[in-house]
Structure formats: structure tokens, C-alpha cells
Amino acid sequence: MKTLTDAWDWLTDGSHWSGADGIWHRLTEHLVLTVVCLLISCLIALPVALVLGHLGKGGALAVNISNVGRAVPTFAVLVLLLLTPLGKYGQGPTVVALVLFAVPPLLTNAYVGMRGVDQDVVRAARGMGMTGWQQLWRVELPLALPMILNGVRIAAVQLVATATIAALAGGGGLGRIITAGFNLASTAQVVAGAVLVAAFALLVEAVFEIAERLAPGWARGRAEA
Amino acid sequence: MTAPPDDCLARNEWICGDYLSTRRQILTDAVLQHLQLTLVSVLIALVIAVPLALLARRWSAVAGPVLALTTVLYTIPSLAMFSLLLPAYGLSASLVIAGLVLYSLTLLVRNILAGLRAVPEETRQAARGMGYGPIRLLLTVELPLALPAAMAGLRIATVSAVSLVTVGAIVGFGGLGNLIYAGMNTYFKAQVLTASVLCVIIAIAADLLLLGAQRLLTPWQRG
Numbered sequence: 001m002k003t004l005t006d007a008w009d010w011l012t013d014g015s016h017w018s019g020a021d022g023i024w025h026r027l028t029e030h031l032v033l034t035v036v037c038l039l040i041s042c043l044i045a046l047p048v049a050l051v052l053g054h055l056g057k058g059g060a061l062a063v064n065i066s067n068v069g070r071a072v073p074t075f076a077v078l079v080l081l082l083l084t085p086l087g088k089y090g091q092g093p094t095v096v097a098l099v100l101f102a103v104p105p106l107l108t109n110a111y112v113g114m115r116g117v118d119q120d121v122v123r124a125a126r127g128m129g130m131t132g133w134q135q136l137w138r139v140e141l142p143l144a145l146p147m148i149l150n151g152v153r154i155a156a157v158q159l160v161a162t163a164t165i166a167a168l169a170g171g172g173g174l175g176r177i178i179t180a181g182f183n184l185a186s187t188a189q190v191v192a193g194a195v196l197v198a199a200f201a202l203l204v205e206a207v208f209e210i211a212e213r214l215a216p217g218w219a220r221g222r223a224e225a
Numbered sequence: 226m227t228a229p230p231d232d233c234l235a236r237n238e239w240i241c242g243d244y245l246s247t248r249r250q251i252l253t254d255a256v257l258q259h260l261q262l263t264l265v266s267v268l269i270a271l272v273i274a275v276p277l278a279l280l281a282r283r284w285s286a287v288a289g290p291v292l293a294l295t296t297v298l299y300t301i302p303s304l305a306m307f308s309l310l311l312p313a314y315g316l317s318a319s320l321v322i323a324g325l326v327l328y329s330l331t332l333l334v335r336n337i338l339a340g341l342r343a344v345p346e347e348t349r350q351a352a353r354g355m356g357y358g359p360i361r362l363l364l365t366v367e368l369p370l371a372l373p374a375a376m377a378g379l380r381i382a383t384v385s386a387v388s389l390v391t392v393g394a395i396v397g398f399g400g401l402g403n404l405i406y407a408g409m410n411t412y413f414k415a416q417v418l419t420a421s422v423l424c425v426i427i428a429i430a431a432d433l434l435l436l437g438a439q440r441l442l443t444p445w446q447r448g
Contacts, residue, residue: 003312070381071428073388075402076421079409083417161302165392168304169409178308182395187311194308198301205300 006188007195016192021180023196029172030200033091034159037098041155044099045106046148053114053144054136062111069104074162077101078169094163094171101162102155109151113144153208160201174200234415241415248416251404256423258318259400262393263386263431266322270329270382277330278337279363291334299331303392311396321393328389329382336378340371373446376439380432387428401427 010016017023052058077100081093117140125139141148167175177193233241245252281288301309306324314320344367352366391402399406401420408416440447 067384071384071388071425071432073391073402073405073421073424075391075394076388076405076417076424079405079417080421082409083412083414157300161300164302164304168392168395168406175302175304178304179395181308190308190311194305194311197305198309201300201302201305202297 003187003191007191010186010188010192011195021176023174023177026172026174026176027196027200030160030163030174033094033098033163033166033171033173034156034204037095037102037159037163038152038156040095041099041102041106041159042152045103046110049107049110049148050114050136050141053111054132054140056115059111059115062107066104066108069101074101074165075168078166078171082169091171093169094166098159098162098166102159105154105158106151109154110144110148113147113151114140116147117143149212153205153212156208157201157205160204164197237412237414239414239418244415244419252419252423255401255404255420256427258398258403259387259390259424259427262318262321262325262390262398262400263383263427266325267329267379267383267386269322270326270333271379273326274330274333274337278334278341281334281338282341288338292338295331295334298327303328303389304395307392307395316396316398318398320396321390321398324393325386325389329386332378332382332385333375337371337375340374341367343374344370369443372443373439376435376442380435383431383435384428387424387431391424 019025049062052062074097078093078097081087081096084093086092086096121143122135122139125135130138163171163173164175164178167173167179174193174197177196178190181187181189181191181193232243234243234247277291281291298306303324306327307320310320310323314323348366348370349362352362357366390400391405393399394402394406397403401424404416404420407413408420
């Protein structure tokens with residue numbers, strides 16, 4: 001119990017919130033890192049997945065990348081990148097590692113979503129004289145959207161979690177509060193940092209959940225699951 | 226004039242045979258710790274997950290909270306999870322194992338439950354008609370039929386656990402993660418690369434082993 005009250009005291013101490021090591025700064029770092037990496041990953045993964053899904057090619061690749069990704073420890077990739085010349089560029093290794101880990105779920109979900117579109121509907125669109133691009137944009141993409149958005153959600157939550165590990169390799173973000181706590185042998189700070197990180201991850205999950213509930217029916221689609 | 230050292234350890238190369246031969250003991254110990262942490266945590270998770278899944282199937286009122294709770298646990302980042310458990314377990318191997326158990330639970334409960342729910346009602350009725358009691362029905366019909374889905378969950382849980390053990394380096398019980406962590410601070414390239422590659426090899430080997438076990442256990446699926 002003592003640890004929890006200590007952690008609470010640490011959290012409510014105003015001086016821990018301001019400054020370069022403060023909670024606000026770490027929170028902003030975490031948020032910026034997550035958003036930037038999510039955008040880069042979407043820009044890389046989604047066009048590839050949409051085109052492959054439309055053509056119906058490369059399915060094994062899209063699915064297997066996801067499985068291989070799970071076997072590679074995030075922490076190992078971060079440290080490996082840190083020791084390469086890339087390590088000289090501040091947040092460079094962190095961004096590359098995070099993008100590498102966010103791409104597989106985006107790729108797999110978008111591809112599976114595109115392939116899951118009823119082929120009769122696609123044939124009907126073709127029968128109406130739609131070109132390949134029109135089929136992709138106006139028929140397959142809207143119908144695959146629930147699966148694609150689910151992939152974005154998985155990627156976002158994974159990014160929040162992985163951005164935490166970046167702190168082990170000297171990157172910024174909320175994880176730094178935990179690693180700093182370990183270095184100071186301050187259990188109160190470690191637990192306080194962990195509570196912050198867990199709350200942030202759950203908040204991101206909740207934001208996606210709420211957005212999904214508020215979205216119009218055609219973008220939802222997971223309701224039956 | 227100093228000649229370039231002819232030793233790949235001194236040149237700090239990524240791939241270095243001398244590293245493998247001189248640090249064999251350290252590497253073996255790390256691999257053993259890695260395997261032990263993974264194995265113990267996945268086994269404990271399995272022992273907890275099976276009854277939870279059975280309860281959730283028996284009483285649907287239990288299913289909602291059990292699934293929600295395990296999903297929430299899965300959302301918490303690993304570094305935070307290990308840190309949150311710190312007051313309860315201290316700097317010990319049990320801390321890493323407890324964290325990994327909590328992660329594996331989501332995957333296992335979900336998959337076992339999905340497998341049990343997918344057993345066709347006719348199959349169940351046929352077994353009952355042949356005079357099978359509830360226990361015998363569960364053990365000889367339902368669980369075997371739920372095995373493929375459960376094994377899929379077990380494979381994902383094991384592979385994820387192998388990779389998550391590395392984060393345990395923060396408390397000094399990270400198996401190969403300890404070597405990666407130490408190598409990062411000393412800029413020891415050969416150590417970081419060797420340990421990382423070993424992690425991936427362990428993950429792939431475990432996955433293939435479980436796949437083989439699944440094929441042996443479900444002969445009716447081969448065809």
C-alpha cells in the first residue's frame with residue numbers, strides 16, 4: 001500500500017509535471033511520436049495493401065509479414081538500429097523501429113479487408129463500366145473500410161506500447177519516466193510512470209472505441225463480432 | 226603507427242566468430258533463462274486460461290467481463306506492466322513471468338473459447354446420444370475439436386512471449402534481452418546482433434515445434 005500512496009504523491013507533486021523531464025513534456029513526446037509514426041506507416045502500408053488487395057496478389061506476403069513481425073523483439077530492433085549510423089540522428093532509430101512494427105497489422109488488415117469484399121459486387125461494378133481505379137476507390141475501399149480502420153486501431157495501440165520501449169534505448173516518451181525511476185531506484189516514480197503509460201494506452205484504445213461507436217454504420221461493420 | 230587489430234572483437238564487428246567461442250557460457254545461460262521464462266509463463270497462462278474459457282462458455286454472463294478484463298490487460302505496454310507489478314514481486318524472475326502470464330491470457334482465453342464455441346451442436350448431441358457424460362464429452366470430444374483454434378492462440382502467445390522476455394532486461398531478468406541491454410550501453414555490436422538473432426531463432430523454433438505438436442494431436446485434420 002505504501003508504494004501506491006508514494007506513487008500518488010509523486011504524481012500530484014506539481015514539480016514533476018513541468019520542465020524537460022516533466023510529465024507534460026514526455027506526454028507530448030509520446031503523442032507526437034505515435035501520431036507521426038502512425039501517419040508514416042499508413043502512407044507506406046495502405047497504398048500497397050489496397051493495390052495488392054485489388055489485384056488479388058501477394059496475399060501470402062501480406063499475411064506472413066505480420067507473423068514474422070511478431071517474432072522479432074521490438075527492443076532488439078531498436079538497439080540494433082541505435083548501433084548503426086542511423087543512431088546519430090536523435091529519434092531516427094525510434095521512428096524507423098516504430099514504423100516497422102506498425103506496418104504489418106495495417107498491411108494485413110487492409111489486404112484481408114479488400115479481399116473480403118463480395119466479388120459479386122465487384123463484378124457488378126465492372127459490368128456497370130467502372131475502370132479498375134473506380135472499382136478500387138468507389139466500391140472496394142468503402143466496403144473494406146471497417147477492416148482497414150481496425151488495422152489502424154491495432155497499429156495505434158501497438159505504437160503507444162512500443163514507443164514506451166523506446167525509452168529503454170534512450171528515446172523520449174512516457175517510458176522515460178519509468179527508466180529514470182529505475183535509475184534513481186525510486187519505486188514510487190516507476191509505478192507512477194507505469195500508471196501514466198497504462199492510462200495513456202487505455203485512453204487511445206478508448207478514443208478508437210468511441211470513434212467506432214459514433215461512426216456511421218457503413219464504417220463500423222464490427223458490430224456483429 | 227598502430228596496425229589495425231586483427232581481432233574482430235577489438236574491431237567491434239557485427240558478426241564475430243570469436244565472440245561466439247569466447248562467450249559460449251554467457252550465451253548458453255542467457256538462452257536457458259530466456260527459454261525458462263517463456264516456458265513457465267506460457268504454461269501458467271495455459272493452466273489459468275483453460276478453466277476461465279470453460280467458465281466463460283458455461284455462463285455467458287462471465288464471458289463479457291473475462292474477455293474485457295484480459296483485453297484491457299493486453300493493452301497495457303509491457304514496460305508499464307512489469308513496472309506496475311514491481312511492488313508486488315520486486316526485482317525477480319517472478320515479476321517477468323507474472324507480466325507475461327497476463328499477456329498470454331488474452332490470446333489463450335479468446336482462442337480456446339472460440340474453439341469450444343465452434344464445436345457443432347450435432348456433434349455434441351451425437352456424443353450425448355452415445356451415452357457420453359459431460360466430463361467425457363468435454364475431454365474426448367469438445368477439447369480435441371477446439372484444439373486447432375487453441376493451438377493457434379498458443380502459437381501466437383508463445384512467439385509474443387519470446388519477444389517480450391527481452392523487455393525484462395529492465396529488471397535484470399530478460400534472458401537474451403540482458404545481453405542486448407548490456408551491449409547497447411557498451412556499444413558491443415557482436416553481442417547485440419547475436420542475442421537478437423538468437424531471439425528470433427527461438428521464436429521460430431518454438432512456433433514450428435507447436436505446429437508439429439498440433440499436427441500430431443489432430444491427425445483428422447491432415448488430408
